[in-house]
Amino acid sequence: MDLQGQNGLDNTFRESWRNRGVVAWVVAGTLISFYTLLYFGGDLGLNDVPALNFDVWAQAIGLPSRWHLYGLLYTVGVVGGGVYYLRKHGNSRYNKYRIAVNVAVQVLLAFTLPLVMALFGQGSYYFSYLWPLAWYDFHPGHLASIPAAVAVWTLGGALVLAPLMAYRYGKRWYCSWVCGCGGLANTFGDPWRHLTATSTKSWKFEKVAVHTVMFIAIGSTFALFLDAFAGDRLPAFHRIVDGGQWWSVKRLYGYVVGSILAGVIGTGLYPLLGPRVWCRNFCPMAALLGLQQKLGRFQITVKPDMCISCGNCTTYCEMGIDVRSYAQSNESFTRSACVGCGMCAHVCPRGVLRLENLTRKRNQGDKARQGLPVVNL
Numbered sequence: 001m002d003l004q005g006q007n008g009l010d011n012t013f014r015e016s017w018r019n020r021g022v023v024a025w026v027v028a029g030t031l032i033s034f035y036t037l038l039y040f041g042g043d044l045g046l047n048d049v050p051a052l053n054f055d056v057w058a059q060a061i062g063l064p065s066r067w068h069l070y071g072l073l074y075t076v077g078v079v080g081g082g083v084y085y086l087r088k089h090g091n092s093r094y095n096k097y098r099i100a101v102n103v104a105v106q107v108l109l110a111f112t113l114p115l116v117m118a119l120f121g122q123g124s125y126y127f128s129y130l131w132p133l134a135w136y137d138f139h140p141g142h143l144a145s146i147p148a149a150v151a152v153w154t155l156g157g158a159l160v161l162a163p164l165m166a167y168r169y170g171k172r173w174y175c176s177w178v179c180g181c182g183g184l185a186n187t188f189g190d191p192w193r194h195l196t197a198t199s200t201k202s203w204k205f206e207k208v209a210v211h212t213v214m215f216i217a218i219g220s221t222f223a224l225f226l227d228a229f230a231g232d233r234l235p236a237f238h239r240i241v242d243g244g245q246w247w248s249v250k251r252l253y254g255y256v257v258g259s260i261l262a263g264v265i266g267t268g269l270y271p272l273l274g275p276r277v278w279c280r281n282f283c284p285m286a287a288l289l290g291l292q293q294k295l296g297r298f299q300i301t302v303k304p305d306m307c308i309s310c311g312n313c314t315t316y317c318e319m320g321i322d323v324r325s326y327a328q329s330n331e332s333f334t335r336s337a338c339v340g341c342g343m344c345a346h347v348c349p350r351g352v353l354r355l356e357n358l359t360r361k362r363n364q365g366d367k368a369r370q371g372l373p374v375v376n377l
């Protein structure tokens, strides 16, 4: 079926694997089991069983470790999902470029480069992940241990480039173009984008959860700094922050945020709750960029009195934003959750919506001409 030039929109809710049918539950169970084994296989004593030990699998195909095997599978997911996405929604330049960049970043920066570094005996470095997503990158000991140019990128990318880009282009430059988590959601997760909850309850949960994780990430970074500069003077504090016990801040953050929220739940629940569970509810980077986006130039512009209330935009918004309600009330908007994927504009049969990076002056002028309220500026 070809609707508005886009294959497959019409069968979104008819295919049971895309609509919480048996296959969707099996895929979710498989993903959750995979992530549990990947992150907790050692803690659960399962690494002694060769068939359940991903390091054994990795070495069998010549890869250094389970993390490189995971990188390979992740890359296959992004490439395969990218082909799927482009077959369905590739009839727009924005989507073509966006998905091409997602795939290129994953193949080159997130898989090939770290693998080559490992093969040459170097520590792997992931240039496409910035603090606070790569939370431990700001540890003074870590910064001192990496090459100076990489340390400059780590600090400059997170503290200068990311905020400036978010101000100018919104968080889409990162969440929909560069980030590996967003890349997987955009591609492998696309078949389930319509499952994202749009209720007020889910929005309230999102606001509390994502900002809580953001504050924990920032607070933990300060604790790391304090610990590093205190040296041996605060041994009890060091034990709490980075002492190596399972309950230390560093280990707990890794378990809860890095492994459970980002992996087991964040990706495992794609087929049941949509592909942005992690980005929407728990990612500290998304929360920080969202606040910067609210202060910046990005907005979704609504053409007045054009909306026919079909609801495509709300259905296909992967962040659960009720775009239709804005369109119906002729209200252009900036939402901190919006990742600028462009799907709302893409699936709108009336061309009502436009993603724009407006200068403040032009924005006000456009609004005045249209007689529309200026929202969130």
Ligand code: SF4
Residues within 6 Å of the ligand: 300, 313, 316, 317, 318, 319, 320, 321, 323, 337, 338, 339, 340, 341, 342, 343, 344, 345
């Ligand atoms: S509002 Fe539109 S651009 Fe923003 S996340 Fe939703 S679908 Fe994507």
Ligand code: SF4
Residues within 6 Å of the ligand: 306, 307, 308, 309, 310, 311, 312, 313, 314, 323, 324, 327, 328, 344, 347, 348, 349, 350, 351, 352, 353
């Ligand atoms: S903005 Fe477009 S896609 Fe959304 S409800 Fe209106 S006509 Fe439909």
